[in-house]
Amino acid sequence: MDYFTILNLNKEPFSNSPDPDYFFHSQQHVGCLQKLELSLRLKRGLNVVIGDVGTGKTTLCRQLIRKLRKDDTIETHLVLDPYFSTAHEFLLTVTDMLVADKPDKSEDDYQLKERIKNALFQKGVDEEKTTVLIIDEGQKIPEFCLELMREFLNYETNDFKLLQIAIFAQKEFEKTLEKYANFTDRINLYHRLEPMSFKDTRDMIQFRLNQSSAVAQKLALFTYPAMWAIFRATRGYPRKIVNLCHRSMLTMIIQNKTKANWFLVQSCMKRAFDSPRKRSWALVGTMAVLVAAAIVLVPRFMPERTPSIVSIQPESYEINTPRNNIATSDASTSIPIKDEVSHAGQAQAAKTEMNNAALLDTPAPEKTGTTPDENSSS
Structure with missing residues (x-):
């Protein structure tokens, strides 16, 4: 029997997979999603979403794909890992996505670019479709790929861009953008994701519980102080919230409890975020304090020496x-x-x-x- 059925749940509420069904519509995430969809439908070209680790970029990316696929006039393509070893490899991947015929590896870069350009004109002008290229983990994009994407953005008509690009990346990508002004200058939408507030944290926890509930009534598995402890421990980062809530629910089952309080969350917090690296640094700090105390205090308790007469x-x-x-x-x-x-x-x-x-x-x-x-x- 799955653990969540004990708590009157029909599905795991705090899974760490980017399930679009569990996408919480916080104010900033909804605002970012609306801006992205509007920019892509208007064919504005390049869009970048920057966020720290665990701010919900991947979940937002999946939700965007889910919304766009409902429209037959929009063709979406997803690159999960953009770390390409050569420019030729990147061109082969894009060609394989856009062109019906599988590209030949013997073709050079110029031939592949021509095939990509012809496919974009055919889809955008002849078929009146919007081609969207979504790249997750954008901080891994090599520099030569930025130059190629800049060339792709030059494929356009008098009215719109033929290729729409949405990049979801961590903050390290900002340093790359600073070095390539000719690429950064083409960004239409630049959105930064921040951690959630306490209100959004509380609503997100309750939203996931309601989505997984097997009963009609509202589930209250976390007390108000417990939610406050979760917010203080995670600082509003969605991924950390999910992990800490998952551990808290497992502890509830082990201890045969029906509700998580402040003390239970505190005990789970130490196990969830106490990494070996933090423990090693804590040990080093403790040893440094003990050594400093010994240097200061030991001379005070040592007997004074009488000077010997020679x-x-x-x-x-x-x-x-x-x-x-x-x-x-x-x-x-x-x-x-x-x-x-x-x-x-x-x-x-x-x-x-x-x-x-x-x-x-x-x-x-x-x-x-x-x-x-x-x-x-x-």
């Missing part, structure tokens, strides 16, 4: 004289010591002198104030 020993003086020619000195001829040396240094020097004399088996002279010559004479 004693500087004075230099020792050695007497390197021959055994038979020993010169002793009295107080007046003692070894000179610098004024900077302390009294302890003087005592150490005298002690060193006496040790040197003992090593040489010569008795240390008595310090009587007389010289050795005077002692011998006496």
Whole structure:
């Protein structure tokens, strides 16, 4: 049994597929759709719709195709992935769409352009049809394709363009347009899709529930605070709204609840938008805060160190004289010591002198104030 049947639903209300039946007519989406349809029917040429990821460009594109196909005088062609490797590949694709006979790969670019031009004149003038080329994921369009489309827009009569182009692209496409002024100058309609308001978010959730309801009465599966939490978490982006509502409904079934409240949405929000990349950055931020706190706080709790006193020993003086020619000195001829040396240094020097004399088996002279010559004479 499908999960949505437990909640009195006959279809999944929050599918992430661009189902035109679930296209919510918000004010900006309806306005964009009306402008596009009017521009295409008037054969004004080039139209561009720019929007961020998840703003509903693909759903709007499908809804436009659905409306145009109801008119037999309009022929629509859709390019889902416009990333072509060469200009020849793009020309082969367009030729295959517009020309009944399958193009030969051996044909050069000029031949393919001529076939495209003849097909457009035949459809637009002879058959009085409107040929529309719709391109999704327009930010992938190579630069050489822009030049070719600019040439296609030159195929025209005195009254209208023979080829109508509608491009749905992300914001990256704006940088490409800035580099090609000759292409940008031909844009008739330039529309930017923005996130929805809280009112549109609430109405979109209820609209999808009503579309999937298996009962006649209105389903109220989300409380007002829950809808506010959804809007704050998704910031009004339709794709994020759909994903968060889907997770909330699954949680309702698991927890055996009939209505999603604020707390349930909060718990689902962490699982829906907590990507591994965000978690890694959060871990890096936490580690940085801990390291900074350690640098600041650890020195405060460490004991203060008492400065150690280092004693500087004075230099020792050695007497390197021959055994038979020993010169002793009295107080007046003692070894000179610098004024900077302390009294302890003087005592150490005298002690060193006496040790040197003992090593040489010569008795240390008595310090009587007389010289050795005077002692011998006496």
